[in-house]
Amino acid sequence: MNDDHPPGHGPTRALTVADVLALPVLATGQPQVVTGVPHLDRPVRWVHITELTDPASFLKGGELVLTTGMPLPDDVTGVRRYVDELADVGAAALVIELVRRYHRPPDALVDACRLRDLPLVTLAKDVNFLEVTQVVHALLLGNQADAMRRTQRIHEAFTALTLRGAGPEDVVRAAAEMCGRTVVLENLVHQALICEPSGSTVEEALTDWEERSRATGTDDRAARGAADWLTAPVEYQGERWGRVVMLPARSDGPAFGLEDITVLERTAMALTVARLIHPTPWERTAHRNALRDLVEQRHRSAEDARARCAALGLPADGSRFLAALVELRAGGAGTEPEARLFQELRAAGVPALVGELAPDRLGVLLALRPSQPWRPVVERLCGLALGLAPRAVVTVGSEVADLSDTARSFREAARVAEATPPGQPLPADRSFHELSDIGLHRLLYALREDTRIQEYTEQQLGRLIDHDAQHGTDLLTTLRHYLDAAGNKTTAARRGGLSRETMYQRLRTVERLLDRDLESGEQRTELHVALTALDAVRAH
Structure with a gap:
């Protein structure tokens, strides 16, 4: 029986008319396809041998009909009716043996089959129809058993997914x-x-x-x-x-x-x-995953990224983009601000992806029209964010023209966020922070956990801090007033509430302890940087 398996017939594909014609049991009859070649991929559900003039009454569809041609009507009308009934019931194909009654297929039969797109196959030699049915039915039943086993495996796989x-x-x-x-x-x-x-x-x-x-x-x-x-x-x-x-x-x-x-x-x-x-709404999860893939540049290609974002409702073609971070600083605010911020932006007609990138940090990717200024859009975002979380801090990156560059915009927004201490005042003209706001103090605040910054601070000021702790003095404050006054001793004395003589004396002590010349602009700059870094480290 192994020789009767259809070529290329796998366990997941239905048995077709072409498969059956390729079986050795039928190939010995020298089958010739007369009509319906494009339809040889029709699945065969069963094989039916008939010598009746109305075989369709015994069919349910999908059958390969085998006949010797003996019952075919003699008149054209009768032949057409015979073929119409087979086609109407959905027979897969008609196979006629040209041995007993016919030696060539009748023209009326060929025309009728061609008109109804019914495959007509002739056999030039005698074929044992019973053997054909045995072989084909064995294959069909085997396929059904395989299909049942595969269906069972499908059910088991999804049941396991649900249980875990x-x-x-x-x-x-x-x-x-x-x-x-x-x-x-x-x-x-x-x-x-x-x-x-x-x-x-x-x-x-x-x-x-x-x-x-x-x-x-x-x-x-x-x-x-x-x-x-x-x-x-x-x-x-x-x-x-x-x-x-x-x-x-x-x-x-x-x-x-x-x-x-x-x-x-x-x-x-x-x-x-x-x-x-x-519990997390899947729309929120989809936005999160899309944003994280953009930030971490995990998309297979820029085209994939655009198609994915567009399928989430973000205009990806002809838009400019701006990344913003919303630091909630609320401690476990959950998904409510994330969902509400997206809803508020959508209600305001602002196309955006909104998703949590880290605890209490929301990422927002804004899509802007070519001529649309971005600052009013970000101001609206700030208003919505502060309405949801009054302590929220919004930082932005640079505007980019291509979706593939949004990772850079997000990195810039993250650098601004890292350089924004708690309570950092906002610029007078806006309610968000951007790259241009980062000065020396905020830069050092962002670097406060770097051991090189900490070592530099200790190297520059450690002896002075230790002296104050051991002797109850406050020379560090004196140095601060002096550096803030840009080396003007009179101004520094007034700010510290000291006489000029006392200020001079304390500065000489500072020079001795630190082995520094406070008249040197370069050395004053080094100490000023160290003092600013100390403030940043202590603020942390």
Whole structure:
């Protein structure tokens, strides 16, 4: 029997007309395809031998019909009716033996089959039809048993995912691996939240996603859409929340099968359960993941990044971009500020991705029109952020023209945030901080944990600090007044409430302890930097 297996017939593909014709049991009859060559990929559900004039009444569709031609009507009308009934019931093909009644297929039969796109196959030699049915049915039953085993494995795999509390990313990834097709999870407004490509790129899968998705229509069960997508609804607390989409393979790939439908249905069920046990809204998770991938430059290509962001509703073409960080400084504020900030920005008509990048730190990627000034948009963002968290601090990076450069903008915003001490006053003309605000004090504050800064501070001022601690003096303050006065002893004495003689005496002591010449501009600069760094370290 092994010789009768169809060439190239794998365990996941239905037996087709072409497969059956290639079997040795039929090949001995020298089969010739007369009509319907483009339809030889039709699946064969069963083999039916008939010598009846109305065989269609015994068929259910998908049968390969075998006949000697003896029952064919003699008149053209009767032949057409015979073929029409086979085509209407969905027969896979008609195979006629040219041995007993005919030695060439009747023209009326050929014309009728061609008109109805029904494959007509002739056999030049006698074939044992019973043996054909035995071989084909054995293959079909074997395939059904294999399909049942594979279906069982699908159910077991998704049951295991559900029992271990798998998140939506794990579920979608498992579905793509099982069926070897790209799988996408979208919400009700056709934003692609999760995309697991298989045999394609994110760009190929998500380009013009919303437009393509809306064209497929919706269905309450696993079904093919207008774009030949396979879709299934995902529910949450009894209401439709979104849907999971399985995209077709490339043009030369296999069509959807029953196993694909099974995978998609179980995917939708597993996602419904995951939606119940994972409290963070998936839109927020999608924004977080997209932002983190941009910040860490984890996208496969710039085109993939643009397609993914566009599928989340961010205008990616023809826009300019600006990264902002919102430091909540509220201590465990949860997801509420994140969700509310996104909702407020959307209500204000500001396209943006909003997601938590670290505890109490929200990342915001703003998409700006080509001629739109960014400062008013950031001011609006600040107003919304302060309304949600009064202690919030907003920092921004530089405006960039391409989505692939947003990582730089986020790095700049992060540097500004690191250089902004608690309570740092805002500039008089705005409510956010930017790169130009970073002076010496804030630069050293950002570097305060660097051991080189700490060693430099101790090397420059350590002896003076120790002397004050041991003798109860405050020479460090005297030095501070002197340096702040740019070396003007009279001004320094007045600020310290000292006489000029006392100021001179204390400065000589400082010079002796530090082995420094306070008349040297360079050495005063070194001490001023050390004193500023000391303030930054102590502020921490």
